[in-house]
Amino acid sequence: MASSVLSRCVTAAVKVNRFSPSLSVRRWLLSAAYTDTRLWEAREKDPHNLAQLAATMDRTYDRNLPVSSLTVSRFVDNISSREEIDQAEYYLYKFRHSPNCWYLRDWSVHSWVRQCLKYGARDKSLYTLKNKVQYGIFPDDFTFNLLMDPYIKEGDFKSACSVVEEVMLQEAFDLPSTQILSLYALGSYFAARPQLTMSEDRAMGASLLLCGLKQDNSVGLSAQLLGNALLGKVEILGGIHAVFRGMPLFWGRGYLDRALAVMERVAAASEDIKLSKDTLDHMSDLLQELSSSSDSDSSGEESGGEEDKKEEAVDEDDLAEQAKLPQYVTRFKELSCQLETQGKVDSASLQDLVSALAQQNLAAAEKPDLEEYESRLQAWEAEKRQLIQREKEMREKANQEREERLAAKAAAQQA
Secondary structure (H helix, E strand, C coil): CHHHHHHHHHHHHHHHHHHCHHHHHHHCCCCHHHHCCHHHHCCCCCCCCHHHHHHHHHHHHHCCCCCCHHHHHHHHHCCCCHHHHHHHHHHHHHHHCCCCHHHCCHHHHHHHHHHHHHCCCHHHHHHHHHCHHHHCCCCCHHHHHHHHHHHHHCCCHHHHHHHHHHHHHCCCCCCHHHHHHHHHHHHHHHHCCCCCCHHHHHHHHHHHHHHHCCCCCHHHHHHHHHHHHHHHHHHHHHCHHHHHCCCCCCCCCCHHHHHHHHHHHHHHCCCCCCEEHHHHHHHHHHHHHHHHHHHHHHCCCCCCCHHHCCCCCCCHHHHHHHHCHHHHHHHHHHHHHHHHHHCCEECCCHHHHHHHHHHHHHHHHHHHHHHHHHHHHHHHHHHHHHHHHHHHHHHHHHHHHHHHHHHHHHHHHHC
């Protein structure tokens, strides 16, 4: 009896693993080699006492003089506890608001993220990233990946999407690995059907669209469809200004029209590309919601509360776009039927499509990333050595000038 139960459990586990690629990918997206810290830890050390560095920076700021980027770098590199993360956050803020703010080194940003991950302060890393203007934290693609990966592995897709939003705002979807991780986080969060605010619709829509444009396949086109649909919802409800605010997007009306254009492209394509059914279902629900809202507005049933106020006053062109909504609904139904007839609707969810993409392509995408990272580390170390040598020369020069002044003063006193 026990043997048969065990056999059935094993069989069920095999089936789950076979038909749910997201289950295996979710836990191990980036490989151990990618997230390994040994290469970073093996770099040349520059040990310093944090208390002395802090005292030096405080005295320098009190005298209204600029602190060097090398000093900030040393402070971040020598963090050894969670408490020191908070101290480093303070000095990153101070440096960002100093005359030298533009000179925070790339390796300092990378080191800050590494240290936050190492000492259990991932939330602090995400906070400084979200408030990058105040802290100067603008990571590269590789660093974004390192921060995104643990959130994904733990199933915290909302936080992972917060990282993706920052990738989108920096327009840093250059690495295929970053594209895959971002789409996986977005697809997994979307699968949970979260209730989003208008600003969240805008952020998620822009992230899906810009990342999807980097993938010319079923995953990329499904992401483009969903991204344009979410941005179209914001446009219909709040006008084009509500879409464009703070986003690296093309200033042009008609995001729902662009979503339909994606469907037309798939329908006309000769290659084997499809759109995921859940993204089409979501757009159908979205159009129905907007149509119901439009009918409610026209009948005077709209509430006058603050929550229902649009973010921006719509202009005549926005109203003209809203008037096209019935046409968009009709076109969507026609294109949906056409795609169904052509067999270009994939029953797999966007999450499963991205999971399959990750299994197929992520391992190959990691190799060039690691090679580039190793090369970048060497360049960082070379630049750091130059800064240390320059600092040494300047200190020696300052000491020599001081000795000359003292000697001249002593000679003047004797005379």
